[in-house]
Amino acid sequence: METLRERKKQRTRDALLRAAVELFTTRGYERTTVDEIADAVDVSQRTFFRYYAGKEEAALALQEMAVARFVEAVRERPAAEAPMEALRQAVLEGWDTLGEVIEAVVPIELYLRMYRVIESTPVLLAAHLRRNEEIEDALARVLAAREGVDVDADPRPRLAVAVFGGVMRVTERRWGTDGDFSLDAMRDMTIAHLEQVGPALTKNWRSQ
């Protein structure tokens, strides 16, 4: 079992995250200060920075949990699967099991609201996109290993992952701005968009 010290740390860590997300989703990211977050948990500002490298990191922490799950899912996909299909299956798995990961810390509802905050806050969106690139890099390595090619010499792993990432970004954005803001809607949109990539690149858009 864990030591008392570790449990205490985990508790303040979670409390800080909860307080931060709560404030971000109500008052907005820019208009909540680190002092307010620290005060809400009754710790010093300095302590906040010991748990999170900055406001940004706290704002993206939930996303990070979901993403870690997704990358793990890709790693565990059967080696026989084609690269794009492995990514597709893993991301769908991710959406289906999102609840388990998030609910351990905050209600899923808060996660969804936080999503929109990220999308509508320039500095957060920027940080989110940069993080996406790091993930794409990791995924390219996984795919390259699966297929037995050199990720630094052969551009195909990175290209495939970049295309997939691009499609997912389009999906994310439409999800955040369109009407149906549910996990099911996200699932359906993911499938639909992945099916239309091919046609969008090659076919004539007007003949429809």
Place this chain on the structure above:
Amino acid sequence: METLRERKKQRTRDALLRAAVELFTTRGYERTTVDEIADAVDVSQRTFFRYYAGKEEAALALQEMAVARFVEAVRERPAAEAPMEALRQAVLEGWDTLGEVIEAVVPIELYLRMYRVIESTPVLLAAHLRRNEEIEDALARVLAAREGVDVDADPRPRLAVAVFGGVMRVTERRWGTDGDFSLDAMRDMTIAHLEQVGPALTKNWRSQ
């Protein structure tokens, strides 16, 4: 002809940009302060912020010039061209005429060095990626108009642009880290990567 006031403003604007890029590429982005930039041009810190919204904007200003050119090139492509081909031609045009745009303010050499600074500085890379998304949005509208489809209802314009953007990002990254850091190398790599997108998505990587 321009008034004296306008010429003076343009001169300080350029001087600030030159000083900023000069310092960023030698001392590094994080380790140069706004005060240092302002001092180098002999203006107050407050004046710097009147010309550039922040350090970030000054760091990305050169990129911004090149990108504006590229978007304009896409707009002027013949309407008969297929979407992806229009993007391809425009970006190649962009690389070929880069010198004209940049040399008006700083030597092209500085632009190339600044490129690597952006790529290796987390906050700058993040801002760069977010800006890319804004550009992709604009491009999607252009393509949609060309093809006569609704950009909000039909996902294909955004998907096509996202794929193109993803490929360009992979190219940028390899360009910055690989050996040959010249505009010609960038040109060749762009062509090669665009040719390999299709195969990377559909074909079996091992049968080669």
Place this chain on the structure above:
DNA sequence: GAGGCTAATGACAGCGTCTGACAATTGACA
């Protein structure tokens, strides 16, 4: 070409993020 008008600048004060340093507190473990 003198004077009034307006735009540009400088100087100053202040807020918020983030870091380093040191002292005080609190849990771990013999």
Place this chain on the structure above:
DNA sequence: TGTCAATTGTCAGACGCTGTCATTAGCCTC
């Protein structure tokens, strides 16, 4: 229980950025 190490609070300060107001400098009219 007493020692050691980890965690926290406090303080000082750097840096980015903004609002405010007085000062300067170009512009335009009479």
